[in-house]
Amino acid sequence: MGSARITVIGTGYVGLTTGACLASLGHRVTCVDVDEVKVARLAAGRVDILEPGLEELVSRGLAAGRLSFAVGSRGSVWNAQAVFLCVPTPMGARGAADLRAVEAVVDEIAGTLPPGCVVITKSTVPVGTAQRIRDRLGRSDVPVVANPEFLREGTAVSDFLNPDRIVVGSDDEAAARRVAALYADLAAPTVVTDAASAELVKYAANCFLAMKLSYVNAMAELCERLGADILSVTEGMGYDHRIGRAFLKPGPGWGGSCLPKDTHALVQVAESVGFDFSLLSAAIGENIAQRDRIVAKIAGAVGGSLAGARIGVLGLAFKAGTNDLRDSPALSVTSMLAAHGAEVTAYDPAIGGDLPGMRLVDDPYQVAKGADAIVVLTEWDEFRRLDWSYLADLMHGDAVVDTRNLLDPPAILAVGLCWLGLGRPRVRARATA
Template identity: 65%
Template sequence: MFPQRIAVVGTGYVGLTTGACLASLGHDVTCADVDEAKVERLRHGRTDILEPGLADLLAGGLAAGRLRFLVDLAEAAGEAEAVFLCLPTPRGPAGAADLGVVESVVHELRRVVRPGAVLVCKSTVPVGTAARLTALVARDDVAVVSNPEFLREGTAVADFLGPDRIVVGADDPDAVERVAALYAGLGAPVVRTDARSAEMVKYAANCFLAMKLSYVNTLGELCERLGADLGAVTEGMGLDRRIGPGFLRPGPGWGGSCLPKDAAAMLRMATVADVDFGLLRAAVEANQRHRGRVVAKVRAAVGGRLAGVRIGVLGLAFKAGTSDLRDSPAIEVVRLLGLEGAEVVAHDPAVSPDLPGVVVVDDPYLVAKQAEAVVVLTEWPQFRAIDWALVAQAMTGRTVVDPRNHLDPEPLARAGLVWLGTGCGARGRAGCPAD
């Protein structure tokens, strides 16, 4: 049964990566999207998504004739043996995932997919969605399978082609095997389960990571108060195989298109199921508090008042390696600075958004001009290579706030700047409040 004719509905981060990677595995892939302008750009090998390796896969798939793009859903999916749903599920009322787009597409697909086709849901959807879509399809000859994605922006291609695991869930064992076979050759463990469990895996994983990030950010605050070094603490923790080193880096809070939305959806599911998920709720609350704590550090660094004070900001994307601003903690910190009257000048290597009350510049050194403080909010490697002596000359203040502990404090110290990180200790007490 290999290779297969596959349709991918939706060409966002997940859909385009899924389509291009499946084509690279030898499948015949047709991607469908309602955005005619985007489809036309993709047909010519152009994508607006900043994702290492994706442009090369796109070009290779087009050149080999294994990847094409259409607007017509019926034409794209009509002969496909597997139809992947890679559609947005934004946060809806009370935090629940909005399935409007998914259900609308499935309603249309049920009339056009061939007998024996498998609908593969890669979108992050609440537990029970596969059963809901099965009822909506209302065809005994079409199976619905949950196959959640675990792609990180900035490493999505590598994550798809070198996954930690592949999760496939359905009530039909034959449909599970058919979808699992599409990934033959990747060599990853395959978790075969029921649809509800597969749907829960994605939320369970993301919410655990969110809690881990909130934990380390709060731990950083505690280290500052007690004089411990967060870097040493997390190194000692990460060497424990039960914990591991991943997601133990501090920052201005967690964000992006997945974690906040998925945490809200998980809390909503828990509420409906009458389960008190206080641990996750506390992680969400801690995340919001930590963004405010970054602003408090900046405020204290400039004398206790932000009104009329110029603040330089390095980084706006929610993480390095992407141009994604969705639920970016950097954007929230900038917003909070503006609410207190700060004059914000910002730079990001990948994106120049139009932000109310913010001057966005194309040169990182311009953010330092007459700035009382500079804040590093995204961990772009370019920021580590900045000439901090030039920054010091341009600034009127002397403080660089680095909630991600991204910078090496030594070059800043040589330039006469004060580094304020998260946690303190062996690297100096600059990140701690005065005794």
């Protein structure tokens, strides 16, 4: 398609990354949102999303004149050759994807789209959405293409510009290939297929990863009961090329903006066609159980009862490298701690302001003051470099619960603290004579 005129509707995590990256590939991109204040900030090059490289990419696109921002969809699509729908599709009733935002945008732009313009779903949408959009548009001259995103928070720009694969699907193969051509400079493997298959690819990939994470968390629990070490177990598994090493690290559970809603949505899609996806349902249940196990581990570390216990928490974002709190397992755990009567003091390098059920501080050492236990819930690398001797002096108790297996146990042991990881032997300091 060469240099194309593109409109990206939605300037959230997916939309802004998509727009900025497409502009960096030489396309002329207008990113649209309904929030006038947000649009003004973006037009000034101010990016509120914590995503490495994104603000720089936005600034370069603005300076080059290839990237612009506007309020309102209808007036921004009249000359577009491609329109990307990047609006939220949150979890709705009984876990199904809520498509109201998608439908509202389609209704708004239906009469303004120029003939031949391609409408592209970038948001994660259930199978059948492309057909649903076609019916809603009522335009035989406007093809619809599914082009799911595979962006990881914290590495989104790199993921977009260095993709493992590009998936495009439509019942109009020519339209699908036009969309694939937008990414020609990336020279990535491209899967061109029908719309239903393309829509299902995203769910299939995310749900597989969720099941893999639930599996390794269950294995970590089994290691603790059998006296095995999960690090050795996953190392032995990871060398098998059929399995690989990715997503084999235990933690407090999976969360974020994608895996929880996508797993529930696929279960609902399966039920709609009479298929009991019990394997995926079990993975969801295991994820909930993992958070219960973490809370029980913390309770055990402070003597069995959390009532009145002072817990210092390191990390609240659902993963390091982002300020995203959506469905964060860390927030679930801290909420459960507070519900059991614990006094929670928390620190996260990317999170500020006030959060219910805890005292949020701006210095990691403040979480240790009088704490009965310190709990690592997000794998920020800076926690490895903390002065644990100083932390030990500030604490009332001696327990460090490392739900990410992030820290160096001997270093914790050396300052007289007890280290508890996931799926690993408990390490306690020797009593001095």
